[in-house]
Amino acid sequence: MVCEDVTDQQTGEIDQGDVTGEVQEPKLEPEITLHALTGWTGLRTMHMTATMGSHDVMVLIDSGSTHNFISARLANTLHLPVVPMKLFIVRVANDGWLKCQGRFDKVSVNLQGTKFELTFFSLPLSGLDLVLGIQWLEMLGSVMMAYRVQFMVLIIQACNRYAHFQKEEIEKQVQKMLDFGHIRPSTGPFSSPILLKKKDGSWRFCTNYRALNNITIKDRFPIPTMDDILDELHGVAYFTMFDLRVGYHQARKCVFDQQELEYLGHIITPQGVKVDDKKIATMLAWPRPANISELRGFLGLIGYYRKFVQNYGIIARPLTNLLKKGKFDWHEEAETTFSALKRAMTTTPILAMHNFNDSFTIETEMPLEMGLA
Numbered sequence: 001m002v003c004e005d006v007t008d009q010q011t012g013e014i015d016q017g018d019v020t021g022e023v024q025e026p027k028l029e030p031e032i033t034l035h036a037l038t039g040w041t042g043l044r045t046m047h048m049t050a051t052m053g054s055h056d057v058m059v060l061i062d063s064g065s066t067h068n069f070i071s072a073r074l075a076n077t078l079h080l081p082v083v084p085m086k087l088f089i090v091r092v093a094n095d096g097w098l099k100c101q102g103r104f105d106k107v108s109v110n111l112q113g114t115k116f117e118l119t120f121f122s123l124p125l126s127g128l129d130l131v132l133g134i135q136w137l138e139m140l141g142s143v144m145m146a147y148r149v150q151f152m153v154l155i156i157q158a159c160n161r162y163a164h165f166q167k168e169e170i171e172k173q174v175q176k177m178l179d180f181g182h183i184r185p186s187t188g189p190f191s192s193p194i195l196l197k198k199k200d201g202s203w204r205f206c207t208n209y210r211a212l213n214n215i216t217i218k219d220r221f222p223i224p225t226m227d228d229i230l231d232e233l234h235g236v237a238y239f240t241m242f243d244l245r246v247g248y249h250q251a252r253k254c255v256f257d258q259q260e261l262e263y264l265g266h267i268i269t270p271q272g273v274k275v276d277d278k279k280i281a282t283m284l285a286w287p288r289p290a291n292i293s294e295l296r297g298f299l300g301l302i303g304y305y306r307k308f309v310q311n312y313g314i315i316a317r318p319l320t321n322l323l324k325k326g327k328f329d330w331h332e333e334a335e336t337t338f339s340a341l342k343r344a345m346t347t348t349p350i351l352a353m354h355n356f357n358d359s360f361t362i363e364t365e366m367p368l369e370m371g372l373a
Contacts, residue, residue, distance in 0.1 A: 050130065051110045052078060057129035059111065065133030068118050070104065071125035080104045090123065098123055166195050166203075173205045226264055230273055234353035237270045265304060272350040275305050280345050288338065292328045295319060302341055308348035315340055 046061040057074065067090075070080075083103040090098045102122035109116050109130070118136060125131065170193050177183045192208035233239075239261040243253040255261065261268045265276050283302050289295035299319060306312040318337040322328050 047128075048112065050112065052108065057109075058127075059109075059130045059132060060128050061132045061137075063134065063137060065131050067133050067135045068120045069123045069125065069131040069133070070107070070120035071129050072102070072122045074129045075102065075104060075120075075122050080107060090121070169195060169203050170205070173203070177205075226266065229263075230266075230268075231354050231356070233268065233273075234355045236353075239268055269350070272352045274350045275308055275345070275348050279305070280348075283345050284342050286342075288330070288335070290330075292323060295322060295328070298338075299323075302345065305345060305348065308351065309341075309344045312344075315344065 048059045048061060050057050050059045052074075055074075055078065075082075081104070083105050085103050087099055090100055100121050100123055104120045104122070106117045107120050109118055116136075118132075120130070123131075174183070174193075178185070192211070194206040194208050195203045196206055198204050238257045238259060240256045240258070241254060241261055241263060259270060262276060265279050267274045267276055279301075283298075286298050286301070287294075289298055299316065303312075303316075306316075309315065316337065318333045319341075322330075322334060
């Protein structure tokens with residue numbers, strides 16, 4: 001074994017009789033955590049797998065350890081060449097000590113697809129093969145770490161090269177944007193400025209965000225349903241609508257402070273919400289369906305207003321039954337239902353906005369012996 005455990009559990013002091021030769025004093029006192037020595041997972045540690053040649057190895061990324069360490073067992077298995085060095089002491093976080101006189105330079109490690117050549121110091125590790133400490137973390141630049149879910153993203157990105165004659169123009173435009181407050185200084189690893197020449201001969205400053213976009217975890221903002229929107233409007237007397245699709249820094253096609261507003265086929269007022277007469281006219285003009293596709297189109301259109309028609313499901317059932325495979329056969333009951341749904345759309349009420357501060361009463365026509373699910 002390259003390294004020998006010289007921890008004095010009684011006093012925590014080094015037995016100087018066991019140390020032969022001059023002890024080297026590194027600029028940064030080497031330190032390793034108990035998590036790394038024992039293979040435990042701590043609050044600021046992360047387990048990963050890696051490969052070294054044909055060997056799969058277990059890696060502990062530990063921000064509490066100062067250097068990179070390799071188990072003496074693995075170093076012997078891989079027959080790594082030892083770099084001669086003076087013996088030095090590694091302090092353990094529990095105030096114990098280990099002495100090490102084995103160093104291995106330019107050791108190739110493939111960490112889940114990313115290759116590194118690293119320097120390791122040999123120690124008697126238990127339950128794992130490598131410890132990557134601050135010595136490794138500092139060479140990465142920006143790192144995204146999620147210790148709770150054991151997730152890590154390495155941001156390894158070289159600056160985009162640009163022609164020397166563009167350097168002055170880039171610096172001038174960057175300074176101008178800084179002065180206007182459009183941008184702010186950054187120490188991030190991404191820097192990909194691009195200059196595109198315009199028709200008048202001047203330069204347009206652009207940025208290539210493709211590499212950054214590839215590792216960005218996109219936010220999700222589900223669009224609320226119409227019912228979700230209506231649930232928020234009780235007590236509102238004036239309405240404003242912005243069309244963000246065509247807005248783009250301007251207020252075209254937007255309406256302000258209206259007491260009646262059309263939105264997604266609904267007319268919204270302080271008294272409640274009602275159907276759009278233009279949509280009703282389309283329903284009334286719908287021709288008799290000749291096949292399942294035309295019937296499905298009619299039911300999809302008229303079903304958008306189903307909440308305005310009491311017992312809509314019961315009224316429409318003869319038509320919805322025709323949607324079953326091989327069941328389309330336009331008969332007298334279907335014609336009667338077709339006409340009844342059109343008439344129902346001409347007598348729809350204004351629905352009041354929900355007031356969730358009041359109590360609600362649920363009414364059902366389901367027989368009591370069936371119970372509630």
